[in-house]
Amino acid sequence: xxxxxxxxxxxxxxxxxxxxxxxxxxxxxxxxxxxxxxxxxxxxxxxxxxxxxxxxxxxxxxxxxxxxxxxxxxxxxxxxxxxxxxxxxxxxxxxxxxxxxxxxxxxxxxxxxxxxxxxxxxxxxxxxxxxxxxxxxxxxxxxxxxxxxxxxxxxxxxxxxxxxxxxxxxxxxxxxxxxxxxxxxxxxxxxxxxxxxxxxxxxxxxxxxxxxxxxxxxxxxxxxxxxxxxxxxxxxxxxxxxxxxxxxxxxxxxxxxxxxxxxxxxxxxxxxxxxxxxxxxxxxxxxxxxxxxxxxxxxxxxxxxxxxxxxxxxxxxxxxxxxxxxxxxxxxxxxxxxxxxxxxxxxxxxxxxxxxxxxxxx
Amino acid sequence: xxxxxxxxxxxxxxxxxxxxxxxxxxxxxxxxxxxxxxxxxxxxxxxxxxxxxxxxxxxxxxxxxxxxxxxxxxxxxxxxxxxxxxxxxxxxxxxxxxxxxxxxxxxxxxxxxxxxxxxxxxxxxxxxxxxxxxxxxxxxxxxxxxxxxxxxxxxxxxxxxxxxxxxxxxxxxxxxxxxxxxxxxxxxxxxxxxxxxxxxxxxxxxxxxxxxxxxxxxxxxxxxxxxxxxxxxxxxxxxxxxxxxxxxxxxxxxxxxxxxxxxxxxxxxxxxxxxxxxxxxxxxxxxxxxxxxxxxxxxxxxxxxxxxxxxxxxxxxxxxxxxxxxxxxxxxxxxxxxxx
Numbered sequence: 001x002x003x004x005x006x007x008x009x010x011x012x013x014x015x016x017x018x019x020x021x022x023x024x025x026x027x028x029x030x031x032x033x034x035x036x037x038x039x040x041x042x043x044x045x046x047x048x049x050x051x052x053x054x055x056x057x058x059x060x061x062x063x064x065x066x067x068x069x070x071x072x073x074x075x076x077x078x079x080x081x082x083x084x085x086x087x088x089x090x091x092x093x094x095x096x097x098x099x100x101x102x103x104x105x106x107x108x109x110x111x112x113x114x115x116x117x118x119x120x121x122x123x124x125x126x127x128x129x130x131x132x133x134x135x136x137x138x139x140x141x142x143x144x145x146x147x148x149x150x151x152x153x154x155x156x157x158x159x160x161x162x163x164x165x166x167x168x169x170x171x172x173x174x175x176x177x178x179x180x181x182x183x184x185x186x187x188x189x190x191x192x193x194x195x196x197x198x199x200x201x202x203x204x205x206x207x208x209x210x211x212x213x214x215x216x217x218x219x220x221x222x223x224x225x226x227x228x229x230x231x232x233x234x235x236x237x238x239x240x241x242x243x244x245x246x247x248x249x250x251x252x253x254x255x256x257x258x259x260x261x262x263x264x265x266x267x268x269x270x271x272x273x274x275x276x277x278x279x280x281x282x283x284x285x286x287x288x289x290x291x292x293x294x295x296x297x298x299x300x301x302x303x304x305x306x307x308x309x310x311x312x313x314x315x316x317x318x319x320x321x322x323x324x325x326x327x328x329x330x331x332x333x334x335x336x337x338x339x340x341x342x343x344x345x346x347x348x349x350x351x352x353x354x355x356x357x358x359x360x361x362x
Numbered sequence: 363x364x365x366x367x368x369x370x371x372x373x374x375x376x377x378x379x380x381x382x383x384x385x386x387x388x389x390x391x392x393x394x395x396x397x398x399x400x401x402x403x404x405x406x407x408x409x410x411x412x413x414x415x416x417x418x419x420x421x422x423x424x425x426x427x428x429x430x431x432x433x434x435x436x437x438x439x440x441x442x443x444x445x446x447x448x449x450x451x452x453x454x455x456x457x458x459x460x461x462x463x464x465x466x467x468x469x470x471x472x473x474x475x476x477x478x479x480x481x482x483x484x485x486x487x488x489x490x491x492x493x494x495x496x497x498x499x500x501x502x503x504x505x506x507x508x509x510x511x512x513x514x515x516x517x518x519x520x521x522x523x524x525x526x527x528x529x530x531x532x533x534x535x536x537x538x539x540x541x542x543x544x545x546x547x548x549x550x551x552x553x554x555x556x557x558x559x560x561x562x563x564x565x566x567x568x569x570x571x572x573x574x575x576x577x578x579x580x581x582x583x584x585x586x587x588x589x590x591x592x593x594x595x596x597x598x599x600x601x602x603x604x605x606x607x608x609x610x611x612x613x614x615x616x617x618x619x620x621x622x623x624x625x626x627x628x629x630x631x632x633x634x635x636x637x638x639x640x641x642x643x644x645x646x647x648x649x650x651x652x653x654x655x656x657x658x659x660x661x662x663x664x665x666x667x668x669x670x671x672x673x674x675x676x677x678x679x680x681x682x683x684x685x686x687x688x689x690x691x692x693x694x695x696x697x698x699x700x701x702x
Contacts, residue, residue: 122520127520127523169691179694181520182457182519182520182690182691182694183690183691183694185462185519185520185523185690186687186688186690186691186694187687187691189627189628189683189686189687189690190683190684190687190688192683193679193680193681193683193684193687194680194684196677196679196680197676197677197680215531215534333538333539336538336539338535338538341531342531342534342535345527345528345530345531346528346531346532346535348527349524349525349527349528349531350528352520352524352527353521353524353525353528356517356520356521356524
């Protein structure tokens with residue numbers, strides 16, 4: 001069993017002497033007593049995903065109801081093209097692209113964290129009802145039921161509520177396996193019903209205003225929520241990477257993880273908190289686009305080596321999926337815009353069925 | 363089998379006693395459903411109509427609004443409850459529920475397509491819903507048989523959830539394009555008994571009768587099937603044929619109920635769950651108890667949905683989800699998932 005990860009630490013001179021040469025497939029960087037192992041394949045995968053993501057982003061900026069040539073795009077990006085394309089790029093597409101990046105990354109990292117925690121790749125926040133909890137609370141704030149908190153804060157409260165109920169219900173037995181997921185589906189159904197309940201309370205205009213919240217779209221984002229999500233990612237992604245070493249041990253059974261010296265109880269709470277936080281902030285921007293949390297880590301895992309938990313690759317893949325899905329949603333039936341949540345559900349639903357139908361390896 | 367110290371006649375007597383109690387409860391609920399409402403007509407005035415000397419307004423409200431609504435609630439409740447019990451018996455899975463398995467989503471999608479294509483006649487919609495339910499039912503069950511997932515109750519639900527999510531997003535895709543259909547379907551898609559007419563009731567009655575007849579025929583083979591396919595074959599039944607008939611009956615009932623009242627989830631989970639708790643695992647006894655229990659749940663949810671936010675209304679699907687999801691969690695939390 002090989003559990004080398006991105007961050008290794010050698011503390012004593014003896015140990016350092018033992019692993020002077022990095023294990024195969026890794027680069028080793030040493031600064032004083034601390035050395036860092038970087039997995040080569042991980043770097044390649046991240047580089048590949050990043051370049052594809054940049055390409056997709058270029059396409060995202062250029063294509064739309066008003067198509068810009070690459071020659072027109074570059075000056076517009078710098079702010080000195082013709083005013084119309086500058087407006088399109090700087091005011092319309094660039095902020096939306098940024099929102100797609102951040103939400104995709106946040107959903108995918110949260111999905112990856114939850115999958116690792118539950119040891120089941122179907123246990124993404126979207127499926128176990130955390131999205132629905134966040135949505136229900138955010139809708140409560142949008143339709144204004146005498147609640148004065150901003151949608152991101154409400155989404156945070158909602159997802160924390162849903163996650164703690166699901167974990168509370170399941171932890172009596174085990175947090176892995178399908179049982180936990182079905183408990184989550186039940187909780188998700190309750191919160192979905194609450195959302196419907198809230199929507200049926202208000203007049204038709206408010207209901208229409210809250211409609212994007214129920215399907216997931218990048219069209220109705222608020223700037224404040226995007227900034228908050230960005231800040232959350234800036235803090236959350238490094239925190240997740242710092243947890244990476246523990247995470248790669250937590251993939252195995254509790255006994256193995258405990259034997260490796262991982263403080264399971266603390267780590268579980270930290271991982272769960274992080275996943276809930278990222279999900280909530282992303283839902284506050286784009287609504288429940290939970291399928292990204294399933295597809296992103298899945299892509300990342302199929303590319304990466306099985307040695308670690310591919311957090312960075314998940315973030316990049318999630319952003320890529322989000323950018324592509326939103327681009328397809330904008331282009332496919334232009335001028336009608338498909339909400340990104342519908343596009344990801346159309347792709348993710350069959351994917352989910354595929355995962356379920358694939359013969360299990362055991 | 364379940365209660366060894368009681369001989370069969372005693373258990374039958376117990377069943378009928380429970381049945382009578384439930385029917386009484388159902389009658390009371392139905393009368394309450396006629397008496398209470400969000401509008402001007404008070405229970406006293408509605409009662410006056412029932413005993414034969416009400417004023418015009420009350421007669422109208424009771425006769426053409428509340429009474430059809432109550433009757434449709436009863437029919438929908440019977441359909442969903444019995445369909446759930448049949449589906450659970452044939453898949454031997456206590457979680458198999460038409461709403462969770464994508465049968466309702468199939469019906470909803472088909473109805474959405476029909477609405478977009480310009481259909482609005484009640485009977486056409488019901489036929490379309492039944493075809494959609496049939497396809498949804500066949501899709502999920504064949505997938506399950508194909509992969510041999512019947513042994514894992516929970517995976518079936520996940521497959522159903524994925525299937526439902528897919529169909530739901532397809533439905534909302536349709537609605538993006540057709541504003542008229544979107545307006546028509548918005549209130550339908552959450553499930554409601556409000557504003558249904560006697561015509562709707564008459565339109566779904568034949569399929570309910572047919573489906574109940576099928577259920578009566580296959581109850582015995584189903585009970586044998588619970589002992590395993592080989593035992594059932596040995597007893598002279600045809601498991602394949604039984605399964606097909608179940609799918610047909612479920613599609614008839616769920617399709618009709620969905621076309622009239624919209625997709626109402628969790629009734630097919632909660633009702634057989636309660637029926638089994640009262641009657642034990644024999645599918646024949648379960649089916650009997652589903653007859654009063656289904657309408658009881660739907661009517662109770664409908665009454666609450668009318669009163670809780672009066673003068674406006676809650677979609678009934680919201681309430682059944684609020685009741686049903688905890689039951690789902692309870693079933694799943696049971697230390698050992700019972701296979702039927």
